[in-house]
Amino acid sequence: MSEPSARNCQEAIARLREFGYAFNEAGQLRKIDKISGEPGEEPYEFKISDNQAKNQEHYEQLANQIPEIIYELLEKNGLKRTYIPKGVPIEHSTFVFSQPQPLSQSKKLLVLIHGSGYVLAGQWARRLIINNSLDHGTQLPYIQRAQKLGYDILVTNTNDTTRMIKGKRTPIKGLENSMTHAAYVWEHIIMPSQPKSVAIVAHSFGGAVSRALTEKYTKFFKEKVYAIALTDGTVGHPPAGCQKYFLDVTCNWVSSNEPLDTDLTQGDVAENITCVSAGHPEHEWTSYSAIESVFKFLEKKYEQHVKAKQVV
Known part of the structure; x- marks a missing residue:
């Protein structure tokens, strides 16, 4: 055991x-x-x-033993916990991290969404943390880069969905899976904070979570979310109800032997998500390998977003 x-x-x-x-x-x-x-x-x-x-x-x-070490590193980097769902005892809840806490009218908000499995808040890949380094496998390089660029930050925790209650492993009510966790965070933390603009970086199954959020909160996304950067994201086809918008703001850095940023988009770009090489052939490495390109994309999309708002 x-x-x-x-x-x-x-x-x-x-x-x-x-x-x-x-x-x-x-x-x-x-x-x-x-x-x-x-x-x-x-x-x-x-x-x-x-x-x-x-x-x-x-x-x-x-x-x-890794999660608590990462949590403390997040806190040392200025992020604080918000316990969710609201109104339940802490021991029955999970949490996300943000800077500031609480969020309020962020000029630029970066939301980080990890993949499925055993990774928790602040992690991209356990294997890289253990076999390579904290920089390789955690979200800390993204957080530190975002801080330098003036972003507020929210780190999700979508795999933390159960608690031991009276000796029994019990789902956290309303946060039973990664999709409901993300939706709760969006409805109860992000949207009420009234950010001016939002970017998402999501790894692996975080891509599917991002797609689901786009479908569920389409109006908010079209107004506020100017970039969705996926690292080997599992996303499938763009949402039918907002296909043009989703294709415009999304890029997927996929595992590949090709050099970083090599265009790997399949089919018509008007119907398929832009895909470029993450510069590494292994899935777990894509977030670490693509970071420079991801932030160039985020900053370019932010400039376009600001200019579009000025025209309106």
């Missing part, structure tokens, strides 16, 4: 040390040197046994 998630960052760090690992100053997970007691040079080793099930269990136990 997997080791439960740590309750806070200090507990997570202590548990990682029990596994024999710690993050070094470069954000790389390394085996602890037995002499110095500090992170050494050896990276994470998946194989600890000839039993594949034991190897995977060990990986999951270690990975369960």
